[in-house]
Amino acid sequence: MRILLVGAAGKLGAAVHETLVNRGHSIVTVGRSSGDLRLDITDPAQITAAYDRAGDIDAVASAAGDVPYKPVVEMMPADYLSAFNGKVAGQLELVRQGTARIAERGSFTLITGVLAEQPIPTGSAAGMANGAVEAFVRSAAIEIAPQRVNAVSPTIFTESVADYGxxxxxxxxxxxxxxxxxxxxxxxxxQTGQVYPVR
Structure with a gap:
């Protein structure tokens, strides 16, 4: 398959890239500052441009998302909007625009996370964003068939324990x-409409 991988330069994106290449897939890497294509996922116009430049695509995989971490009492409305724009809106837009761009039986894989169901202090924005992505996946799946959409929901990465453990x-x-x-x-x-927990 020819796969558009968004967030390819991050820890997760690099691991997904290596795994997919090793399985024989052709990857178009996308990132804010590196990759085959440059894209700020929070800008719908840039998503359109990326699809225009990518050519024929069988699947889209997103490993991108950015949210602020602060205690609730320190959060401002702009912080929650930043979390929505940074992790939710961009991924939703990849699907919304992508349904007309990818293969008829292609797929979308989005990233969510454990904080949708197992909260931590300072993680309210991340929990909100993850929950929104998961709800979208379940809802969109019933509309876009035969295309598919799923999400991957990991806990903390072993490789990130030193920084965030x-x-x-x-x-x-x-x-x-x-x-x-x-x-x-x-x-x-x-499968479609699934949230795959990795615990």
Whole structure:
């Protein structure tokens, strides 16, 4: 398959890229500052331009999303809007625009996360964003068939414990290799409307 991979330069994106290449897929990498195509996922016009330049695509995989982490009492309305724009709106727009751009039986794989169901202090914006992505996946799946849409919901990455482990006390980390396998399941499988937890 020819796959558009958004967020390819990050830890998760790099792992997904390597896994998909090793499985024989052709990858068009997309990132804000690196990759085959440059894209700010928060700008719908840039998403349009990326699809225009990408050519024929069988699947879209997103490993992109940015949210602020602050205590609720310190959050401002702009912070929640930033979380929505940074993780939700861009991924939704990849699907909205992409239905007319990818293969008839192509797929979308989005990224969410454990905080949709297992909150941590300072994680209200992330929980909100993840929950929105998951609700969208379930709703969109019933409308876009035979195209498919799923989400991958990991916990903290083993490779990120040194940086963020203190925010996830007692939470079992997962290797990026396992998370990348969930992307493979979504892209190469047949299910739709699924949120694949990686715990």
């Amino acid at each position: 203190d925010f996830f006390p007692g939470v079992e980390p997962v290797d990026l290799e396992r998370v990348a396998s969930a992307y493979v399941r979504s892209i190469e499988g047949a």
